[in-house]
Amino acid sequence: MTPMIDIRDLSVVFGRGPKPVPAVDGVTLALAPGEVVALLGESGSGKSVTLRSLLRLHPASARVGGTIRVDGTDVMALSPRALADFRGRTVSMIFQEPRLALDPVYTIGDQIAEAVRRHRGGTRAQARARALDLFDRVRIPSAKRRLDNYPHEMSGGMLQRAMIAMALSCDPKVLLADEPTTALDATVQIQILLLVRELQREYGLSVIFVTHDIGVAAEVADRVAVMYAGRIVEEGAIADVIRSPQHPYARGLLDARVELAGGRDRLITIPGAPPDLADLPPGCSFAPRCARVSGECRTTVPPLAAPLGRGQVACFHPG
Amino acid sequence: MMAYAAKRILQVVPVAVGVSVVCFMLIHLAPGDPLAAILPSDASADLQAQMRALYGLDRPLPVQYGLWLIRALHGDLGQSIATGRPVTGEIAGAAVNTFILAGVATVLGFTVGATLGFLAGLARGTWVDRITSGIAMLGVSVPHYWLGLVLVIVFSVELNWLPATGAGPGGRSLDWSYLRFLVLPAVTLSVIPMGIIARTVRSLVADVTAQDFVSALGAKGMLRRQVLRHVVRNVAPTALSVMGLQLGYLLGGSILIETVFSWPGTGFLLNTAIFTRDLPLLQGTILVLAMIFVLINLGVDLLQGAIDPRIQR
Numbered sequence: 001m002t003p004m005i006d007i008r009d010l011s012v013v014f015g016r017g018p019k020p021v022p023a024v025d026g027v028t029l030a031l032a033p034g035e036v037v038a039l040l041g042e043s044g045s046g047k048s049v050t051l052r053s054l055l056r057l058h059p060a061s062a063r064v065g066g067t068i069r070v071d072g073t074d075v076m077a078l079s080p081r082a083l084a085d086f087r088g089r090t091v092s093m094i095f096q097e098p099r100l101a102l103d104p105v106y107t108i109g110d111q112i113a114e115a116v117r118r119h120r121g122g123t124r125a126q127a128r129a130r131a132l133d134l135f136d137r138v139r140i141p142s143a144k145r146r147l148d149n150y151p152h153e154m155s156g157g158m159l160q161r162a163m164i165a166m167a168l169s170c171d172p173k174v175l176l177a178d179e180p181t182t183a184l185d186a187t188v189q190i191q192i193l194l195l196v197r198e199l200q201r202e203y204g205l206s207v208i209f210v211t212h213d214i215g216v217a218a219e220v221a222d223r224v225a226v227m228y229a230g231r232i233v234e235e236g237a238i239a240d241v242i243r244s245p246q247h248p249y250a251r252g253l254l255d256a257r258v259e260l261a262g263g264r265d266r267l268i269t270i271p272g273a274p275p276d277l278a279d280l281p282p283g284c285s286f287a288p289r290c291a292r293v294s295g296e297c298r299t300t301v302p303p304l305a306a307p308l309g310r311g312q313v314a315c316f317h318p319g
Numbered sequence: 320m321m322a323y324a325a326k327r328i329l330q331v332v333p334v335a336v337g338v339s340v341v342c343f344m345l346i347h348l349a350p351g352d353p354l355a356a357i358l359p360s361d362a363s364a365d366l367q368a369q370m371r372a373l374y375g376l377d378r379p380l381p382v383q384y385g386l387w388l389i390r391a392l393h394g395d396l397g398q399s400i401a402t403g404r405p406v407t408g409e410i411a412g413a414a415v416n417t418f419i420l421a422g423v424a425t426v427l428g429f430t431v432g433a434t435l436g437f438l439a440g441l442a443r444g445t446w447v448d449r450i451t452s453g454i455a456m457l458g459v460s461v462p463h464y465w466l467g468l469v470l471v472i473v474f475s476v477e478l479n480w481l482p483a484t485g486a487g488p489g490g491r492s493l494d495w496s497y498l499r500f501l502v503l504p505a506v507t508l509s510v511i512p513m514g515i516i517a518r519t520v521r522s523l524v525a526d527v528t529a530q531d532f533v534s535a536l537g538a539k540g541m542l543r544r545q546v547l548r549h550v551v552r553n554v555a556p557t558a559l560s561v562m563g564l565q566l567g568y569l570l571g572g573s574i575l576i577e578t579v580f581s582w583p584g585t586g587f588l589l590n591t592a593i594f595t596r597d598l599p600l601l602q603g604t605i606l607v608l609a610m611i612f613v614l615i616n617l618g619v620d621l622l623q624g625a626i627d628p629r630i631q632r
């Protein structure tokens with residue numbers, strides 16, 4: 001089957017001059033229609049930048065390389081007008097902070113309606129009816145009244161539901177979710193995860209779900225891609241990666257999680273800090289923090305390979 | 320909204336009372352005897368006492384204030400000592416002239432300033448930004464009476480295109496023979512609000528466009544002009560309230576500008592009242608100007624509340 005999303009060798013570099021920041025380096029990732037992939041990694045590992053690349057949301061000064069195809073469309077080649085038609089129509093996005101991602105001086109209903117009218121045309125009344133319908137779909141209580149709320153009048157969980165309603169308003173094929181539950185309370189977090197999962201099945205969406213929480217990834221995703229310092233270091237079925245992570249960094253992330261679940265009051269994290277992207281080591285970016293490091297790791301970037309015949313890992317000493 | 324409006328209107332009452340007390344006290348705090356201006360310096364003590372009683376100056380201060388306030392509320396601010404005409408009428412005539420000048424100057428300053436500021440805010444760091452910000456900077460820092468004199472020298476004296484002083488041939492009309500008198504003072508007066516509004520709008524636009532929701536609008540496919548409409552709606556409440564405040568300042572009448580151009584507004588009137596020691600006129604003018612300022616502020620707040628949903632708490 002042809003993939004819904006096909007990212008090949010994506011690289012994004014910010015800033016010119018002596019210290020450019022390679023935020024994403026050689027990311028290759030494909031999603032089948034209806035597939036959910038979690039993009040997992042510490043903050044600063046390039047998850048959001050990868051995601052935003054799919055909608056070409058970077059400032060003009062960013063240098064973007066590689067190819068991105070969504071549903072057969074070459075995203076990099078879209079004209080400005082075609083790109084605007086593509087955004088929100090083929091690919092939608094939801095954000096970490098719905099409160100910041102919505103215009104504070106427009107009602108929620110108006111903000112959904114304008115997206116509907118932008119992509120599907122129709123009258124104000126039709127767009128509003130569509131917004132009302134969507135509010136029911138994401139189970140916002142007293143939907144009719146809520147449409148006339150301003151963002152400051154709604155709770156974070158309700159806002160994220162509204163954001164999801166807006167993202168789905170034009171029947172997209174792909175949903176990009178950038179840590180949509182990170183800013184929410186634990187109970188609300190679960191509700192939103194379940195909602196995303198449910199709507200994903202209902203609409204047959206392909207979803208890239210960015211998170212730094214492996215528990216969240218396990219909840220929503222079929223597959224997971226672990227990012228470190230702008231590269232994918234491990235990728236595979238979520239169950240495989242959780243059961244037997246191959247990359248030492250993925251193992252570290254899991255261990256941190258296990259220690260937390262074990263009731264310790266201290267989160268055991270991976271020793272050391274993520275590298276400065278503007279000053280990456282020549283070999284494996286994880287080498288300075290890695291217990292299994294060897295000479296080869298310090299000189300050569302390990303390529304993604306499939307040592308076990310399933311999934312992929314970029315490590316000279318997997319297991 | 321109604322509750323907010325009611326609360327805001329009630330808050331005006333104590334301010335208005337305070338202002339009236341200060342205005343009333345002005346006569347008694349000003350150095351010199353209020354009667355000195357009308358009585359010959361060698362007037363007998365008897366005559367002075369008689370005049371004192373006539374003007375009510377022999378009563379206790381609170382009583383004087385009460386009587387003065389009641390009359391003021393009925394629109395009676397006394398007679399001008401210099402002309403003998405009612406102060407209210409003098410102020411009303413002057414206020415209309417000032418209002419015309421301030422209104423035109425504010426609209427002009429807002430239109431030019433908001434446009435410059437918007438362009439600069441969108442194109443931060445480019446030459447467009449530097450040029451427009453430079454103009455705004457000049458607008459705020461140039462002494463405007465000096466600018467007024469320069470304009471007079473260039474356009475009245477040298478080119479002889481526009482009149483230098485006055486408000487026209489008496490009466491009012493939209494005819495060019497009247498409007499031409501408005502051009503130089505209005506342009507001069509507009510320079511300060513222009514600069515302030517340009518700088519305000521520039522930084523507002525810079526703040527708003529840096530917010531996440533602007534890129535989120537792009538992410539849902541909104542076109543550039545549609546995104547700019549959101550930016551305008553976000554910037555408008557603050558920009559309008561700054562404009563309202565500027566109008567408020569200008570409605571106070573610019574003594575300097577109105578004097579330079581002999582524009583017969585309240586600033587000019589105030590100037591006249593001061594130099595002729597016309598205390599009733601001075602007192603009345605200050606009272607009216609202060610009240611106008613209080614009301615303008617109230618209007619601005621209500622307008623802002625109507626535009627920005629977050630203000631109504």
Ligand SMILES: Nc1ncnc2c1ncn2[C@@H]1O[C@H](COP(=O)(O)OP(=O)(O)O)[C@@H](O)[C@H]1O
Pocket residue numbers: 014015021023041042043044045046047048049050059277
């Ligand atoms: N617009 C930008 N300009 C410059 N640097 C950026 C920009 N966006 C992201 N970066 C940098 O790219 C790196 C990766 O960021 P990001 O993808 O947001 O991380 P995360 O994995 O936490 O989502 C960070 O070092 C960040 O500072």
Ligand SMILES: [Mg+2]
Pocket residue numbers: 044047048049178179
């Ligand atoms: Mg991020």
